[in-house]
Structures are given as structure tokens and as C-alpha cells.
Amino acid sequence: MKGPKNPIEMEKQEWRKQQGQKRFKTWLTVCSPIFLLLVWQFLSQSGLIDARFFPPPTAIISTFIDLITSGELFYHINISLFRIFAGFLLGVIPGVILGLCMGLYAPIRHFLSPLIMALMPIPTLALLPIILIIFGIGEVSKVVTIAGSVFFPVVINTVAGVISIESIYLDVAKNYEAGKKDFFLKIALPGALPFMLEGIQMGQAIALLTIVAAEMMGAKSGIGYLIWTSYGAFLLKEMFVGLILISFFGYIFSLLLRGLQRKLLPWR
Incomplete structure (x- = not known):
């Protein structure tokens, strides 16, 4: 039977969890415009959209x-x-x-x-x-x-x-x-x-x-x-x-x- 968790250890785990969530949100924030630009580049170069009006x-x-x-x-x-x-x-x-x-x-x-x-x-x-x-x-x-x-x-x-x-x-x-x-x-x-x-x-x-x-x-x-x-x-x-x-x-x-x-x- 496991004893009660160390409060300091629990606090560290909670801090790591919060930092992980913060890094994930930052990653999503950075990735969204990059993803849009990549899709735009692909559509323009492949001819799916007119490059004259939407240059890559x-x-x-x-x-x-x-x-x-x-x-x-x-x-x-x-x-x-x-x-x-x-x-x-x-x-x-x-x-x-x-x-x-x-x-x-x-x-x-x-x-x-x-x-x-x-x-x-x-x-x-x-x-x-x-x-x-x-x-x-x-x-x-x-x-x-x-x-x-x-x-x-x-x-x-x-x-x-x-x-x-x-x-x-x-x-x-x-x-x-x-x-x-x-x-x-x-x-x-x-x-x-x-x-x-x-x-x-x-x-x-x-x-x-x-x-x-x-x-x-x-x-x-x-x-x-x-x-x-x-x-x-x-x-x-x-x-x-x-x-x-x-x-x-x-x-x-x-x-x-x-x-x-x-x-x-x-x-x-």
C-alpha cells in the first residue's frame, strides 16, 4: 500500500504539467500561421488557386x-x-x-x-x-x-x-x-x-x-x-x-x- 504523496513532489508535478500545457499552447500558436502559409504555398504552386491573384x-x-x-x-x-x-x-x-x-x-x-x-x-x-x-x-x-x-x-x-x-x-x-x-x-x-x-x-x-x-x-x-x-x-x-x-x-x-x-x- 502506497503512502501519501510528498506535497513538494506533487507541487513539482503540477508545475511541470502547467509548463507542458503552456508549451503546447505556444506551439499551437506558432504552428497555425505556418500551416496556413504552407497550404497557401501548395495551392498556389499546384495551380489549384490562380497564382496571379494569390501569389505564393x-x-x-x-x-x-x-x-x-x-x-x-x-x-x-x-x-x-x-x-x-x-x-x-x-x-x-x-x-x-x-x-x-x-x-x-x-x-x-x-x-x-x-x-x-x-x-x-x-x-x-x-x-x-x-x-x-x-x-x-x-x-x-x-x-x-x-x-x-x-x-x-x-x-x-x-x-x-x-x-x-x-x-x-x-x-x-x-x-x-x-x-x-x-x-x-x-x-x-x-x-x-x-x-x-x-x-x-x-x-x-x-x-x-x-x-x-x-x-x-x-x-x-x-x-x-x-x-x-x-x-x-x-x-x-x-x-x-x-x-x-x-x-x-x-x-x-x-x-x-x-x-x-x-x-x-x-x-x-
């Missing part, structure tokens, strides 16, 4: 290297990243501040909610002609377009986060005569942080969608411009390079924000 990944990689070597790709990437980050910050910062104010103060919430709910369903790209009239066709119009698309999910999620804070925390702060600064920084901001980060996560995805469309419609540089002009000239390998870059940046930004979320909200 090896040809796209070769085109990517050529664009990198010429410096053209870095030029478009730098411009697009600047527009994304500038517009993202311009949308997130006012969205967070206004969302905290609306969540904490009911009069502000009731006054602004109809305006936000009325404007939110309108796609920012539908307002692009008005934005171009007001700000011109320069960089400002691109940044404002991205900021407008990011602003609404951030402000709405921030308001929801503040409203979801249990009233006992607000009551304690009032009993201790906390000032407005303490209400913002020690009650509203930490309490709304989970919802706020979800809104920011949505915002970064929308920012990528918006920058591509904005650069297609009113720009002479950027990844969206590269995609659109390549399509117009039937340079589909260059077009796929742009599409894959947008997908790559979306994945990287998502990983960074989720890493930030784990640091700020370790209990989640």
Missing part, C-alpha cells in the same frame, strides 16, 4: 525583401505608425478623461450621453469629407480621423467601468472627505481600468482599420496607400505585403496591450 508566400517574401532593400517600405511604415500613434493618443486621452467625468458626475453623463450615442454609429470614414474640408488633406486630417474612431469605444467603456464600481468605495471616499483628485486617481481610474483597457484594445483594432481606409482615400503615403496603389497597378505581391504588415502590427499591438493589462491587472 515565397514570392511575397521576395517582394518584401526588395521593398525593404529599396527603403520604400520603411518610408510607408514610419508614416503609418506615426499617424496611428498620434491618432490613438489623441483619441484615448480625451476619451479616458471624459469617460471618468461622465461616470462620476451624473449631470455630465446625462448631458453628453445623447450626443455620444447619436455620433457613435456614424462611421468616422463617412465623416472624412467633412474632416478634409476642416483640416485639409495633410497629416492632421489622418490623425483626427483615427482619433475619432478610437474615442468612442474608449469613452463608453470608461463610463461603464466607473458606473460598475461598487458604491461602498465611493461612500468610504466621501466619508474620508476625499478630494476630486483622489476620486479620479484612487477610486475612478483603478475601478474603471479593466473596462477602460478593453475599450483601448478595441480602439487599437479600429485605428488600424481606419488608417488603411483613410490612406486609401486621401493620402500619398502609408501602408494603406501602398495597398491601394498596388491593387490599382495589379502589383498584387506588393498589395499582399501591405495586408500582411497590417495584420502583423495588429497582432503585435494586441500582444503589447494584453501584456500591459497583465501588469496593471494581475488578478485578472
Whole structure:
């Protein structure tokens, strides 16, 4: 008859099991895009799909290297990243501040909610002609377009986060005569942080969608411009390079924000 297992040994076995599961999940994450590329390569080379419209990944990689070597790709990437980050910050910062104010103060919430709910369903790209009239066709119009698309999910999620804070925390702060600064920084901001980060996560995805469309419609540089002009000239390998870059940046930004979320909200 076997005696009870050593607790230390059981803990080691559990740790090994968790590490094995983590490695398996990582392996699956890496294998899925590689599998897709291999299938794509096979279908294109075998003629099952038209290589003129779906060039094999090896040809796209070769085109990517050529664009990198010429410096053209870095030029478009730098411009697009600047527009994304500038517009993202311009949308997130006012969205967070206004969302905290609306969540904490009911009069502000009731006054602004109809305006936000009325404007939110309108796609920012539908307002692009008005934005171009007001700000011109320069960089400002691109940044404002991205900021407008990011602003609404951030402000709405921030308001929801503040409203979801249990009233006992607000009551304690009032009993201790906390000032407005303490209400913002020690009650509203930490309490709304989970919802706020979800809104920011949505915002970064929308920012990528918006920058591509904005650069297609009113720009002479950027990844969206590269995609659109390549399509117009039937340079589909260059077009796929742009599409894959947008997908790559979306994945990287998502990983960074989720890493930030784990640091700020370790209990989640």
C-alpha cells in the first residue's frame, strides 16, 4: 500500500504539467500561421488557386525583401505608425478623461450621453469629407480621423467601468472627505481600468482599420496607400505585403496591450 504523496513532489508535478500545457499552447500558436502559409504555398504552386491573384508566400517574401532593400517600405511604415500613434493618443486621452467625468458626475453623463450615442454609429470614414474640408488633406486630417474612431469605444467603456464600481468605495471616499483628485486617481481610474483597457484594445483594432481606409482615400503615403496603389497597378505581391504588415502590427499591438493589462491587472 502506497503512502501519501510528498506535497513538494506533487507541487513539482503540477508545475511541470502547467509548463507542458503552456508549451503546447505556444506551439499551437506558432504552428497555425505556418500551416496556413504552407497550404497557401501548395495551392498556389499546384495551380489549384490562380497564382496571379494569390501569389505564393515565397514570392511575397521576395517582394518584401526588395521593398525593404529599396527603403520604400520603411518610408510607408514610419508614416503609418506615426499617424496611428498620434491618432490613438489623441483619441484615448480625451476619451479616458471624459469617460471618468461622465461616470462620476451624473449631470455630465446625462448631458453628453445623447450626443455620444447619436455620433457613435456614424462611421468616422463617412465623416472624412467633412474632416478634409476642416483640416485639409495633410497629416492632421489622418490623425483626427483615427482619433475619432478610437474615442468612442474608449469613452463608453470608461463610463461603464466607473458606473460598475461598487458604491461602498465611493461612500468610504466621501466619508474620508476625499478630494476630486483622489476620486479620479484612487477610486475612478483603478475601478474603471479593466473596462477602460478593453475599450483601448478595441480602439487599437479600429485605428488600424481606419488608417488603411483613410490612406486609401486621401493620402500619398502609408501602408494603406501602398495597398491601394498596388491593387490599382495589379502589383498584387506588393498589395499582399501591405495586408500582411497590417495584420502583423495588429497582432503585435494586441500582444503589447494584453501584456500591459497583465501588469496593471494581475488578478485578472
